[in-house]
Amino acid sequence: MHRDYYFGHLPSNVLALSGYEFFQFIQSILGEPEVNLLKKISVKTTSSFMNIEDPLAVLKQDIDDEELEILKKQLCFKMKNDNYLIKPGVESGFSSLQKALKEKLNQQINSSTKKKQQRNGDVSSISSLTLSSQEAKTSSFSLPEHKSHVLQLIKKWCNDNKENFNLENFQLEEDIDFTLNIQFDENSTVQATIKCKCGKLISLCRNGSKIQVSNYYKHLHSFGCSRMKEIKRDNRKPQVQQQQLQSTITSLRVLTSQSCVSPVEAHADEMADTQSTPNESSVSRSQSSLNLKRPIPSGSQHSASTKRSRR
Template sequence: MSISYHLDQLPSNVLSLSGYDFFQFIRTTLGEPEAKLLNKISVKTTSSLLLIEDPLDIFNQDIDDEELDTLKEQLCFKMKNDKFLIKPGVTYGFVSLKQALKENLNQQLKHSTKRKQQKQNVNTSSISSLSTPIQEVTTSSLSLSEHKSHVLNLIKKWCNENKESLSLDSFQLEEGIDFTLNIDFEQNSVAQATIKCKCGKVISLCKNNQKIQVSNFYKHLQTIGCSRMQEIKKAQKQIILQQQLQSTISVSQFPASQSCVSPMQIRTDEAINTSAAPNINLVPTSQSKNNAKRRIVSEPERSFSTKRSRT
């Protein structure tokens, strides 16, 4: 079921429409031929429509194109002299739509300027009471640096929350190493952002309430086609294997033993024993006494034997 829009009640995000959403808006506001005409002349965003003075001027050009001729028959009257006159309702429709879009743009710019002034006038004593308006200003009109900081904080938070599910002990994606963030402003101050992953894939980021969302990038990281995530997981496994190997080598070099004695202690004990004992041959006590007795008895016997031999 199509939804028709009144020009005095345009969608809040009408100035940031593009692609399918933009053409769907034109279909429900002006009609199917008007949507096909804008697609034919490559007007695919609201900002592009505002920059074109008159999209119907294409019919005044001498162009040989069957699709354009078909649209001319639908949006124009063929006159008797074989010329075409654009239907007044078609012209009025485009003029009225562009005027409504310009008024909507001016209102948003005034609203944004007013809120910025309110934010600058807020003092420290009234921060708590004005926290909601300040938050609305931040949401509706962020600067380029604020958009970038917002996206990087979202990526950091996602890494911390998903490192366990990805089986990674430490997981942080760094800009310039793992991805490249690109944020630009269109002429109607609408931010457009893309992320180029290290694997080479370029991902367009969507928006929610003028804030850039990173869900498309998260989905890409979890696909098999992201070679950068495969490299990160492989590097993590190699670190774990190296830690396990080092732990195994440390245990094997110092085996546990309850009965072993330190080699240093053995050498110390031997040195103590060697220095305490004199370098002499020890003779048992009993043997020394026997030798002494033999020497005492042998002297008289030797003397007596001499006397007998003289006699």
């Protein structure tokens, strides 16, 4: 039978064949009886064909099936004792094809692994180049630039943590709260230390070639930093003074309100005075009217009265 495919030149998609395409491939490689056998045992894909240990094992069994009897006559020799012997070429064809397909699978796996490793290598190379570029760029910083970078980090940290320390105004200033020392060593690698006002000398680490200040932050959070305690205490003094002043003002207001007559009482006293004054005025007016109505004795009447009294 004419062979369209050879084991050394299998199609690129051979491992993904199924159904009609798979059977066409098997027929072109092995033959039609082999296809019918695989259909009989329900092998319909390349992957299942590679996984089955012996596709011809069914021919060695004493199974009562007319289709199998026909396949036995096509793929086997009938012996004198009525047993069947599978033709060597049939066995060789199946085993060789399975071996070739498995080799094809291994080649694809190895190729995929190499491509993956190559991609990872490319990514690693790109990362290394990027890191080297960043380090080269960072290492080109001058000492003033390194110093400015560190001071900016400290300033930002203070702004971000003033609420955590319960401080309204929180800024750490160079030469007041700390002393910063940055220099290059013999390998042109930047080295930095910071000395806290409390006397603690702290070595600053690096991220690549950039100086990091995390060690200084840890020190400020620790209980051993007396400078941080002073900052907290000094920050609380204005608050305490303000509270004391407010308390004094409140006390003075209370005392003043107690010593003064309330507006209600003053109004009541005024009303009482107003009511008593008209009564006194009416009495005075009554007495005056009585005096006016009483007649004043004349001079003759007064003399007559005197004479009568002498008699």
